[in-house]
Amino acid sequence: xxxxxxxxxxxxxxxxxxxxxxxxxxxxxxxxxxxxxxxxxxxxxxxxxxxxxxxxxxxxxxxxxxxxxxxxxxxxxxxxxxxxxxxxxxxxxxxxxxxxxxxxxxxxxxxxxxxxxxxxxxxxxxxxxxxxxxxxxxxxxxxxxxxxxxxxxxxxxxxxxxxxxxxxxxxxxxxxxxxxxxxxxxxxxxxxxxxxxxxxxxxxxxxxxxxxxxxxxxxxxxxxxxxxxxxxxxxxxxxxxxxxxxxxxxxxxxxxxxxxxxxxxxxxxxxxxxxxxxxxxxxxxxxxxxxxxxxxxxxxxxxxxxxxxxxxxxxxxxxxxxxxxxxxxxxxxxxxxxxxxxxxxxxxxxxxxxxxxxxxxxxxxxxxxxxxxxxxxxxxxxxxxxxxxx
Numbered sequence: 001x002x003x004x005x006x007x008x009x010x011x012x013x014x015x016x017x018x019x020x021x022x023x024x025x026x027x028x029x030x031x032x033x034x035x036x037x038x039x040x041x042x043x044x045x046x047x048x049x050x051x052x053x054x055x056x057x058x059x060x061x062x063x064x065x066x067x068x069x070x071x072x073x074x075x076x077x078x079x080x081x082x083x084x085x086x087x088x089x090x091x092x093x094x095x096x097x098x099x100x101x102x103x104x105x106x107x108x109x110x111x112x113x114x115x116x117x118x119x120x121x122x123x124x125x126x127x128x129x130x131x132x133x134x135x136x137x138x139x140x141x142x143x144x145x146x147x148x149x150x151x152x153x154x155x156x157x158x159x160x161x162x163x164x165x166x167x168x169x170x171x172x173x174x175x176x177x178x179x180x181x182x183x184x185x186x187x188x189x190x191x192x193x194x195x196x197x198x199x200x201x202x203x204x205x206x207x208x209x210x211x212x213x214x215x216x217x218x219x220x221x222x223x224x225x226x227x228x229x230x231x232x233x234x235x236x237x238x239x240x241x242x243x244x245x246x247x248x249x250x251x252x253x254x255x256x257x258x259x260x261x262x263x264x265x266x267x268x269x270x271x272x273x274x275x276x277x278x279x280x281x282x283x284x285x286x287x288x289x290x291x292x293x294x295x296x297x298x299x300x301x302x303x304x305x306x307x308x309x310x311x312x313x314x315x316x317x318x319x320x321x322x323x324x325x326x327x328x329x330x331x332x333x334x335x336x337x338x339x340x341x342x343x344x345x346x347x348x349x350x351x352x353x354x355x356x357x358x359x360x361x362x363x364x365x366x367x368x369x370x371x372x373x374x375x376x377x378x379x380x381x382x383x384x385x386x387x388x389x390x
Contacts, residue, residue: 057092
């Protein structure tokens with residue numbers, strides 16, 4: 001048995017955080033990125049001859065969709081239907097009314113979950129009987145623990161749950177649940193949606209988010225895609241597959257000689273895929289360089305020399321004033337070494353309670369989270385030094 005788990009496709013959602021200077025060639029890539037990722041998923045489903053696909057909420061970015069988006073979805077669902085690949089989908093907080101709005105007809109191989117928890121069945125060519133349990137949102141906010149309405153596993157070979165929600169308690173806005181709630185159901189796989197960061201909440205049975213299919217802003221960094229799940233000794237094992245057309249990423253530059261050196265370092269970040277970079281300068285800078293960066297002059301110069309598949313969406317300084325204050329009193333080499341030790345994964349995790357949600361823990365492991373921690377530490381040290389001098 002093989003199937004695809006793809007949460008949060010968000011068809012129709014525009015990119016955010018891009019300015020008018022984006023070259024026309026990249027504008028065209030942006031306009032088609034989400035659609036291209038969705039079509040690539042369908043191509044992969046056909047190539048891998050999967051049995052079915054799970055979309056646990058937010059296939060669309062909103063309940064109302066343009067004729068173009070409707071046509072794309074209809075065409076791709078027809079392709080899957082001709083290959084006898086079933087689709088099971090639920091609607092989430094973004095597209096909660098999508099099935100009540102006008103859209104092109106879908107083939108009978110597309111199964112939409114009702115607003116009340118229900119079970120759908122599928123018998124594979126192998127004879128294995130599959131049960132799939134899910135629900136669609138009734139409103140943009142779903143504050144009750146819908147997980148309580150899910151039945152325990154029935155008399156089937158495998159049972160999967162489709163659940164669009166987040167870890168939490170009663171009253172939280174997005175169908176709150178706990179891992180223990182799901183384990184009590186004895187399901188073989190939980191396909192989660194809603195959180196855009198790919199993460200695993202439980203290994204076996206697998207409970208996790210596949211993340212967004214295509215990153216849409218600078219906070220949705222790194223490769224994005226779906227899980228291709230296969231049966232391995234009666235265990236369902238997900239393998240991540242990237243289909244994002246555009247990768248958002250971030251990098252800190254800690255040493256630079258001058259502006260030309262900075263441009264060379266950025267050009268060396270080149271990749272086969274289209275990448276949108278957010279760059280933070282943590283190196284000590286003179287006042288002229290600080291002014292050139294803050295005024296946008298350096299960013300324009302960088303953009304003029306970029307390869308055609310790269311773009312710098314943001315160039316910022318990691319509070320140069322505070323860095324200068326720190327380096328006045330702490331040898332720069334020891335400061336950098338100490339900072340890197342503090343931001344090792346094991347060190348950061350020691351300060352986070354086990355009750356902290358997984359997506360928060362993972363945030364502080366990526367570049368944006370580390371940069372936020374670093375900036376906060378630098379500001380705190382500078383403030384304490386200033387208070388001491390006063």
